[in-house]
Amino acid sequence: MSRTSMQDARTTCPYCGVGCGVRAEMQQGRIVGVEGDTEHPANHGRLCVKGSALHETLGKQGRLTRPRLDGVEVDWATALDAVAGRLAETQSEHGPEALAGYLSGQLLTEDYYVANKLFKGFLGTPHLDTNSRLCMASAVAAYKRSLGADAVPCNYEDLEDAELVVLAGSNLAWNHPVLFQRLRVAKTRNPLLRVVVIDPRITDTCELADLYLGVRPGSDARLFTGLLAWMAERGKLDRVYLERHTRGLEETLAEARQDDASVEAIAADCDVDPERLETFFYWFASQLHVVTLYSQGINQSSSGTDKCQAIINCHLAGGKIGLPGAGPFSITGQPNAMGGREVGGLANQLAAHMDYHSPGALERVTRFWSTDSLVPRLPKGPGHKAVALFEAIERGEIRAVWIMATNPTVSLPEAHRVRAALARCPLVIVSECMADTDLLEVADIVLPASGWSEKDGTVTNSERRISRQRGLMAPPGEARHDWWIISEVARRLGFGEAFDYGHPADIFVEHARLSGFENEGDGRRCFDISALAGLDRQGYDALTPIQWPVTRQAPQGTPRLFEDGHFATSDGRARLVPVSPRGPVQALGEHRRFRLNTGRVRDQWHTMTRTARAPRLMNHRSEPFIEVHPEDARELGLADQGLARLEGEDGDYRGRVRISPAQRRGELFVPIHWSDRFSTSALAGALLASHVDPLSGQPESKHGAVALATLPSAWEATLVVAADLDVGAQVRRETGYWARIPMAHAERWQLAGAPAAAERDWLAWLAETLPVAVSLWCDDPADGRLRAAGIEVGRLRWWLMVGPPAELPGLAWLDERFAEAAEGIALEAGQRRRILAACEDGAADDGPLVCSCHQVGQGAITSAIREGDTSVEALGARLACGTQCGSCIPELKSLIEEERAHASHPIPDVEPA
Template sequence: MEIDAAREVRTTCPYCGVGCGVLAKIAADGQVSVRGDPDHPANFGRLCSKGSALAETIDLDGRLLHPQIHDRPAGWNEALDLVASTFQHTIAEHGPDAVAFYVSGQLLTEDYYLANKLMKGFIGSANIDTNSRLCMASSVAGHRRAFGSDTVPGTYEDLELADLIVLVGSNLAWCHPVLYQRIAAAREKRPEMKIVLVDPRRTMTSDIADMHLAIAPDGDVALFTGLLAWLGQYNALDPAYITAHTAGFGQALFAASTLDLAGVAAATGLSEDELSRFYSLFARTEKTVTVYSQGVNQSSQGTDKVNAIINCHLATGRIGKPGAGPFSVTGQPNAMGGREVGGMANMLAAHMEIENPGHRERVQRFWKAPAIAGKPGLKAVEMFKAVADGRIKAMWIMATNPVDSMPDAGAVEAAIKACPFVVVSDVLAKTDTIRHAHVGLPATAWGEKDGTVTNSERRISRQRAFLPAPGEARPDWWIIAEVARRMGFGEAFARESAAGIFAEHAALSGFENDGERDFDIGAYAAIDVEDYEGLAPFHWPAPSPGTPLRPAERGGHARRQSENDVQADPQPRKNTQSGHAPITTRFFADGNFYTPDRKARFIALRPTVETRITAAFPLVLNTGRIRDHWHTMTRTGKSPRLSQHIAEPFVEIHPEDAQRYGIGDADIARVWTPRGEVLVRVLVTTRQRPGSLFAPMHWTDQFAARGRLDTLTASLADPVSGQPALKHVAARIEKFTAGAFGFAVTRKRPVTMAADYWAIARCRGGWRVELAFANDDADWPAFAGSLFDAADAEMLAYHDRDAGQHRIAAFQGEQLAGALFVAPGPVAVSRGWAAEQLGEVHASQRERFRIVAGRAGADRPDAGATVCSCFSVGANQIVAAVAAGCASVEAIGAALKAGTNCGSCRSEIRAIIETGRVQAAE
């Protein structure tokens, strides 16, 4: 595609569930740049570090560009025929439950819709589940138990209107940075706003918290059940709301009252004083929002945690009102869209219930399907166990990498390797999952995809293509439709655009709804390609004109909560009527839940304390995300900027535990569980709770030697939701005794690395590599030669064998091909400076020896470890600015720009400033 002039396209970020609007500008020469969309109501122009670096992730390096069968190139017809015929033969011989789809919150809604339709309505099995099962399944289950539907009651505006925000198991500063910045900005305008952080770790989000409750693992049910008892004891309830709109309150309060404050303290690891202060604050603050995420959901008690939180909001009537409500924030860009189309094994499309015969009949009739799944399918953990034991014989994995992301990942990999037929649709040719595929299908990536996503506040936005599809890559919906056609279902999958699929999805949402179901976007059932292209972000519900409101509202009793609580007909559309009455964008302020009697259900809960640690595994391992990387790094791993902040897998450990186990900062440690082990860098920090470890889940076999963290986690899951318990794993740790440590920069990515530990990351002009060796007897020049792959290079070297110091640099012409630094301890060389040398001209011998010496000249001060990825500002630069008189985050921003874009680094900047003040005082 030739580009004659610069143009700018409105699209949506493909990372977390915030759903930020992005403006992608394509210059006349084809160069792409991105910025936040100031008109998008999710972010108003803000982007996080990952979103800001999107243009660095769209290259074709490593892309899967052509279909493959057994790693050989194949045409689309051959590949699709093989997929369709193998599925048909497997179903004919073993039944529909012998096949399965494992899909992803990275899919667009249109992709998700067709995958669900094919599996549940035409294959006739519900064996389709999603990596969103690992993200928010417990929220779905908790919502359905309490509300009768998977409904998020509030909107992002509530975060700015609240007087109290309780963040539970949610590190917003790093995982949902734009929401964090919206809260921080609201706090600056209203300093009286209070924020409580409930998290075992003192994460970067604690920077804005008035109170940090360092709760014991899985203490959340006890914390909020104790809160319910407190609310009852101190008459902080809303009796009118409870009576009019809920059921089961007496049983829930009775169950909660069996746990006194001392019992809550014992179960949570918090003091009675901390509990009293939190409970009193909650009780007296009418406008309270409780935001929760993976620390709640990823638990064997996840659904109970969700309902414990919801119980407290129902008991106080703090739901669906401006600045009040329980709020689940999702981890993936389209986890909500997947929920809307029934992308999980225990759901039907359009928020209908697979266990409801009437709903099954309705969906089957709408689809004109030959069959409909008659029971829930296998959830993710169960699904891969069924692959392992042979019940599932053919599997299609779409846009996800379960060999790295599933719990007990080693067992999952073994299951996939042994499966008779595995299809993987993906954008990359090399992932830890696709290497085991019999068929690889090239899918379009962000920037090439066209469709919709739904964010955490139920806002549907367009992802628009602004790049041509490379090679033979095709949209996921097209691939699914072509397989369906070859299986004999062509008429039902004869859509020629994402717009047509969205219209069908919208039509199903309104089909025989009459206000009985929460999800309804029937107003878009007749949308055409032109209006779909211009579709503006909108909240659901958006029913068709004339659709009745929920039954209890038909008499005109629906209450408008605020000027911003309503939205009229989202925008004019061809072939649809306009001008229907405004609809509320919040749910449940006046009740009208989706249960048979329209009343919410309190869930009676009796907290249990789970002790998983043993003498052999005495520590609790908590897993999660970091600021600048995403999932298994298939996208963020392409960006040099995003690898500057944290470039290798690590484990956080409290100083007391580090001393107990003889581990020092920057050592390499072996972390064990009964399922396996990893090697990771050590970060000793008081932010970590004693007795616990934290490690991120992003590293894979593509980026580290032994950093695949989910090989350690168990397949233990919540009995209601099926969501794995990834935050509470018994583990042990020991120092990896290294004979030598190494650090290298190299222009080419190394093909092999003969090291016991290695971790590789992009840098500008090449790659940076961290290394550790059990022994110090390597042939270092030979090792460097294989690392750099520069046979004709001129080598300079320094060796001090007695001190264990080795430095080797290789030059091709005036360019650095690579440099290796070896030491008996962690290598003390500026990573940023060394990486910069790959892009410099090194004409003189003096400049070359400076590289071998491992230090910059006086005219090139070391920036230090990167703190601000957006503007590549290092810790040493911030320290220097503090010494020069910058005494606030704002002053640092004015001097260096650090912290002025996404703001994710502001807490780290503040910590550096505070450290400088302490040192000055000493």
């Protein structure tokens, strides 16, 4: 079927590790709408708000379309020659270990495979790592140490088959919302299913919790070692399973008992109520079908591997693994973090889940990759992991780095230091989709890459399920697929025979063959998809979702691992490993006395290069923010929605205060998404020190130490400008705080600074800053208030309000006027009179956005509740909120409860039991 005639196509979402199937509606080679694929087993038709807006993030605007060499656009031949030539020159002068690559879970498995093969196999450098190091490395290290392989034993159906689901360090409702909805449905269908949430913050995920443990940050290992000791003390260990299938119990128990193992002592160390803690211990020990779902709150620690291990120890000790509804289940952050690990994307891996220390692995991979005239020269040992890799660049040991589909100048700890190191690096090559990212400022060679809906290959989700991400559209301009770019460079380096790929299917089949190459079937190399090695291109194009291993014995895949109690270790037994709980390395002090937690928000993804292209995704949390406990805010004189400043290891962070009793005292939360492209100073990574787990190399991103203070600002203003007015440089001047917020037809800037608004000549500032003169204005100098607008040939070009954002009207009406202006439609007389008010006469402000799918604000929801719609179902029937992805349902329930608490007349409880 041709692109132009295709009306419906199946692919996979490019966001989190849930790996949702997507159906794309095509018209004339364009995606005009998306919906969840009802036949995909990961999501059964559900999509979160980010997935539902995928078609809104496409388009050529803002894309890289031509290669750049030293700041000048060039053709592909020139760019590829330069990449190959400069890499070869660096290798010749400084050796292979002067070269490095840094990859991403946004790459497809085929891209990853070719990159790993080139860097480790033929350039001979071990220094190839991936941003998956920042989210999954500790979970991987613990699985390998205990189960013998990086092999998640569970699947999503286990959440529905469980009697108890424990969510540890995972805000599932925001970070993996489709799984949250699956769990919600499972709980409705099985009233006996219990959910426990373990998290320092009260998050939207707690809406499903039968029990919440608000633990002290960093105390997770103490909680789970305490659970193990409690189980042993009360005879709750599965002694038969332990004797038949494991080793290390006695040493592990002895270590767990080193500290006071009483419930009271554990509760004190974790800062939770002893009775609630013992309830959790009893529930876990008493049920066989227990799933512990854990994510970054566990992994992102200087002792993350041990925290994961403590969880695995409890599952092994109770025999709660290899069964339906049971197992330790690490939930992946990125769409292809697992696929990248399958092909050796981490610096301590080779390929196909083989490691440097595995007997015979180096020789095996060498034999497999050898051709008639080429023999790979694989390094003899592991390379630098992510943080150490950029430290080696800083020291000058690595002199050339190729970064693909990620932005370490935002995501790594001590982000400013990383940026400075890259600025000094003699050769920085960047493969990127977007034309305006922070990383491009330090790039010597920029290669335009294809993006989602253009890339063609496979991804592997958190439950080991391989799915096709299909190329539905041609890349814009001269953008090319990453596997093609890497292969062309390899050919110029003289390795063409080993990289003679004409299609991603050729790469996938080679990857599948390697997974089964000399794999003796003893279970020690459980990653095996050799049954897919015979796929032709037609079979590859038609590949349906399937879970590895996929072998001759299991041609339809393997939903669950270790069901027979045989593990991927040398003797087939799992290992319980002693864990000694350790606190965060980043210590609090007199000056930096607040513990910092970082994470994602509901509607955004990574550094927002994709999600910010869908304006409705910017409405739920439109600016960087700092969540603060009410008593901490009161003590420091912080006002809700005021501005505050954090000072950390490598810089500061400026954002809006969100006062929230969901925070523990002395603790703060900030989102990871904002970069210098979207705000003054909002790099979460700049607040964190580069402390890493000694085994996994994963940085301690959940445990920063920061100072908090109000950000002095004498004035605040909102400026909305037409999309074609480039005013960024001028607007940023003389502002202590700014945030850029894309709208559907315009761009909004939130500004704050000094001197006092009453002393500032705003009309003069507007004349200096904006290319269109002031047409309308209304000011109150005594209060420092002003509203003004610029109209050109009858069309609205900009709008300004000087005053706090709380005074803003809803901007939808104003955005429509910018849309009309872009089409050349002049304002009507009545509209011109309403421009300064920015709304229709008498229109009500809908308030903060709650439902992104249907753009429903808090004001409309509150009004509906007061008029009698006092259930989520009733609100959905009236306003449609909560009826699509469901991510806003916890917030809807909170609003119902708030109205119930403050209502002059009781609001009946009509929620379903």
